Amino acid sequence: MTDTRAIPWDRPAPEQEGPPSAWSLFQEDLEALGCPGSAQETFKRLHRPWTWKDGAPDLGSSIRRWLESVADLRLPAIVERQPSLDGSTKLALELADGRRIEAVHMPRKVRNPRVTYCLSSQVGCAMGCTFCATGSMGILRNLQAGEILGQVLALMVELGPDRGHELTLVFMGMGEPLHNLDHLHRAIRLMCHPAGLGLGKGRITVSTSGLVGGIEKLSKLEPRPLLALSLNATTDEARSRTMPVNRVWNLARLRQALDDWGLKRGEKFCFEYVLLAGENDTEADAVRLANWLGDLRHAHNLNLIPMNEHGASDFRQPTDDRVQQFSDWLRARGCFVTVRHSRGSDVQGACGQLAKGK
Numbered sequence: 064m065t066d067t068r069a070i071p072w073d074r075p076a077p078e079q080e081g082p083p084s085a086w087s088l089f090q091e092d093l094e095a096l097g098c099p100g101s102a103q104e105t106f107k108r109l110h111r112p113w114t115w116k117d118g119a120p121d122l123g124s125s126i127r128r129w130l131e132s133v134a135d136l137r138l139p140a141i142v143e144r145q146p147s148l149d150g151s152t153k154l155a156l157e158l159a160d161g162r163r164i165e166a167v168h169m170p171r172k173v174r175n176p177r178v179t180y181c182l183s184s185q186v187g188c189a190m191g192c193t194f195c196a197t198g199s200m201g202i203l204r205n206l207q208a209g210e211i212l213g214q215v216l217a218l219m220v221e222l223g224p225d226r227g228h229e230l231t232l233v234f235m236g237m238g239e240p241l242h243n244l245d246h247l248h249r250a251i252r253l254m255c256h257p258a259g260l261g262l263g264k265g266r267i268t269v270s271t272s273g274l275v276g277g278i279e280k281l282s283k284l285e286p287r288p289l290l291a292l293s294l295n296a297t298t299d300e301a302r303s304r305t306m307p308v309n310r311v312w313n314l315a316r317l318r319q320a321l322d323d324w325g326l327k328r329g330e331k332f333c334f335e336y337v338l339l340a341g342e343n344d345t346e347a348d349a350v351r352l353a354n355w356l357g358d359l360r361h362a363h364n365l366n367l368i369p370m371n372e373h374g375a376s377d378f379r380q381p382t383d384d385r386v387q388q389f390s391d392w393l394r395a396r397g398c399f400v401t402v403r404h405s406r407g408s409d410v411q412g413a414c415g416q417l418a419k420g421k
């Protein structure tokens with residue numbers, strides 16, 4: 064039954080006023096605004112950071128002057144860097160209005176260089192998950208499409224990689240991405256544009272707390288990114304306690320939305336399960352979780368994430384033995400489990416710890 068209390072994510076989040084970001088404009092938008100040169104060439108120069116000079120697009124002075132008169136050409140500014148022992152770097156980025164968001168740069172130690180960016184989609188978050196530092200801030204505003212893409216470009220310029228094909232993007236930072244679906248999907252269309260970064264849609268993962276209305280909309284959009292779901296509990300009672308979204312869309316409704324998504328060949332869902340000591344880490348939880356996955360058992364990756372303790376929550380991290388045991392219970396039931404000790408956790412840059420907006 065739907066909870067009748069006010070639902071903050073049912074209302075649109077506040078938007079930023081002011082001129083559009085230059086990075087939110089497609090070629091057609093540049094033409095419609097009266098681009099004095101080739102709109103196609105201008106789009107390419109804006110969206111391909113490997114062609115930039117001194118950290119900015121190489122536009123020519125007349126196009127630059129024109130663009131600055133119709134759009135905001137500033138990238139989010141990296142104002143803080145906190146390198147972690149595991150090689151990742153947590154970054155604070157300042158937006159044009161002085162608000163701050165956070166992102167994490169995570170190079171992977173493999174033969175071919177690959178870097179994963181964990182990105183924000185909003186300043187703050189309306190979802191109110193009780194284990195999450197960002198959730199304790201409330202929602203301040205949506206990021207615009209150009210700000211979402213601007214995070215990627217700012218990180219590429221400062222920390223690499225140079226090319227889009229070395230990038231993997233996960234929207235697991237600040238905010239509920241599906242509460243900002245219009246801007247998020249515009250940013251994804253821009254990132255996947257062959258004249259821009261040219262990212263493959265399979266390299267972008269959008270993580271939701273279970274906003275079923277947004278899952279249904281995203282399932283019909285192209286390019287359609289991969290979907291991750293932050294699950295974190297196995298009964299409606301427990302999930303509603305830590306994730307208020309469950310009071311509106313419960314576990315059964317959520318499971319239905321995944322069936323309706325229509326996984327294509329080779330696609331998988333990613334599930335994140337933050338292990339909270341004494342709250343969701345029993346054998347009964349493992350059995351319920353495996354049962355809930357049901358016939359998705361062969362089309363998922365299940366990430367167990369021991370809670371990253373922080374001052375805004377009383378939840379604690381389970382012992383290593385309990386984490387191991389919980390994963391064994393799941394594996395015995397055919398689940399594909401990875402235990403992820405979140406990267407960047409020593410600098411509070413892991414899932415549910417990004418809370419720098421102001």
Ligand code: SF4
Pocket residue numbers: 188189190191192195196197198199236237238239271272293415
């Ligand atoms: S876990 Fe995600 S959806 Fe929940 S409050 Fe934190 S940022 Fe928002």
